[in-house]
């Protein structure tokens with residue numbers, strides 16, 4: 371009996387990076403990929419009319435995981451507040467997080483990231499005509515940010531004269547904007563564009579490039595098997611034009627970053 375316990379202990383103590391045969395990507399539950407994402411960041415990641423998660427990041431990840439041998443019914447999406455996503459990956463609640471999460475050194479202290487797969491802009495959305503693309507126009511204004519985002523970090527550094535208001539998610543920020551509780555919301559460009567379409571009184575006032583922090587898939591620190599598997603598959607999806615086709619589908623008319631197109 372003692373030997374059996376010892377053997378079990380030995381098996382349990384396998385380092386996270388060491389892939390076991392029945393669970394090559396060290397998933398929390400072999401055969402199921404648990405993914406943390408967002409429900410209100412359309413068109414990156416959102417819940418559609420049928421209550422399913424959809425969007426560029428969701429569809430791209432499903433394509434990437436398909437190349438790694440997972441059917442869609444093996445992939446389980448859960449929505450969480452943005453600030454909870456990386457801790458949830460680090461705590462082993464999700465295998466992956468995918469929601470336009472910019473890769474930064476600070477975040478790399480909490481999770482590992484795949485290579486980048488989307489580079490774009492941070493945008494100020496407002497119905498206030500006195501707000502324009504100058505930081506000075508935000509002085510004294512109430513500027514909404516989603517807690518834990520690059521927008522929050524940027525605003526605290528570059529819009530110090532604004533009154534920064536934290537929200538748990540885009541929905542609550544946009545609701546506050548529409549009922550006049552705040553003067554502007556600071557979010558991702560494609561989401562700002564989508565909200566501006568839905569609420570014609572709002573328009574984009576400023577687009578700040580965030581190319582130095584492209585979005586990546588977040589994985590548990592040390593799970594190199596999963597990170598390497600994601601990287602191999604996402605580069606294949608870029609090389610065969612899948613990434614380009616999904617970008618055109620979800621971001622029609624937006625400038626196409628060159629670095630994710632097929633390399634001849």
Ligand SMILES: NC(=O)CC[C@H](NC[C@@]1(O)OC[C@@H](O)[C@@H](O)[C@@H]1O)C(=O)O
Pocket residue numbers: 408411452469470471472473488489490491492516518519520521558580581582583584585
């Ligand atoms: N879903 C969210 O609310 C994420 C907000 C924010 N996204 C920034 C970003 O990753 O969005 C996709 C691309 O535009 C990246 O260049 C950008 O850094 C962040 O990572 O903090």
